[in-house]
Amino acid sequence: MKKHTFVICAYKESPYLEKCIQSLKQQILESNIIIVTSTPSVYIESLADKYEIPYLINKGESGITQDWNFGYQCAVNQYQSKYITIAHQDDIYDKNYLSSMLKRVKSAIHPLIAFSDYYEIRCEKKVTVNTVLKIKRLMLLPLKFSLLRRSKWVRRRILSFGSPICCPSVTFVVDNLPRVIFENHYRACEDWEAWEKISKLKGEFLYVPEMLMGHRIHEDSETTSAIGDNKRTLEEYQMFCKFWPKIIAKILSKEYAKSQQSNNVN
Template identity: 70%
Template sequence: MNDHTFAICAYKESPYLEECIKSLKNQTIKSNILIATSTPNDYIKGIADKYAIPYYINEGEGGITQDWNFAYSCANTKYITIAHQDDIYEKEYLKIALAAIQNAKHPLIFFSDYFEVRDGKKVTANKLLKVKRIMLLPMRIKSLQSVRWVRRRILSMGSPICCPSVTFITENLPEVVFENHYRACEDWEAWEKLSKKKGEFLYSTKMLMGHRIHEESETTAAIGDNKRSKEEYEMFCKFWPKSIAGVIFKFYSKGQNSNQL
């Protein structure tokens, strides 16, 4: 419990926040839990008080990356998982994550496969999930998890890593993980930056958390105003010449439909 923290990013009045907290409380290994928000209100504070969870208010600049970095900074443990308020975690998530971390030489992040939650139902397979699992096939081989070239080749074709499934090993990472200029690809940009570092990207093929897809999610909003398309093209340009990046982007952008209801 002294080594890990679930840092929940709460925003406005999500009806799914309490379900997220319950899934963290039900972990087979107990952990620290905190709530961080840049939109303080009685609803969030009431739930924090109900479950006796420390409650932190970001009084600086708000925004998705600012909120993630603030939540990250509120946790003073070796391992941190930034939990999104709408998502849920399987009870074995932390047990499996810690076991993988403790058996690694120089881990940077741990992440797992995941399922989607749509209209309250668990969706374990669709086109997007299948493509991401295919992209991550090389990461099933433990010896390849520390090979920078392999990580970068995977990320050069898109971002198959589900952000809320990630546990950060803080002692091996920079103080600031997320850069502040993307709205939809901020996590992909972080993985690209971390992929250059020496160490391991630990991957579990078990579906250890559920990512909720709904109309008010940040992913859906970013797709709706076309910001995601611009950012994705810029990300491909970090790996490829612009002419090739444009071709890959055309195919990749079709997958955006899977994040819409």
């Protein structure tokens, strides 16, 4: 039984889903791959059949975090997975992604999550440097040092200024984490909230400063939708309140909101 599972969370009919599947199939280290969805369709099922991937339907409450948690539990319960990566349907992974993640995990004493640097995909072009990516890399710089990656104080200070961790780049170390990773009340900051919760645990945040995946920026993403109705701004303020007094949280959320412009494709 393979110890790692890629959980592809599929929603409706993404034109990028097949590219995501292909990138996972091309990993130099073999892994379990499953597709989960709460919006079953002939399109998703046909791709699952084409690539011989188990196709699992979430018949309970639907939503981003609900599907993530459903897929996570399927990987644990049905595949006894020790390591799980929740792959977003629009993104792609370098062939060395999994081998690099597991190599870093095995070098740690008590790993919680491992994650990599990433590049953006905009209009089918690979973007490796922009202002947001530079800031995120700077924020994560302390985690390059083995002693600091074990520090709760360091990782909470990092998260207190925003979320530099790219959600689909994360590999979860199941045995060292709570059973439920994501809460179900956020739409745009659900991953930041999860990192904040995990940051309180004893263990290590493992950062691989290599661009091992591509995160697609496009107009139909849920993040873009949340920005459009200002839901993200409210959620970001609530997240800053977990680290700071309300008056400081308000200032930080106003500044942080400027980064939302980076989600514009053009």
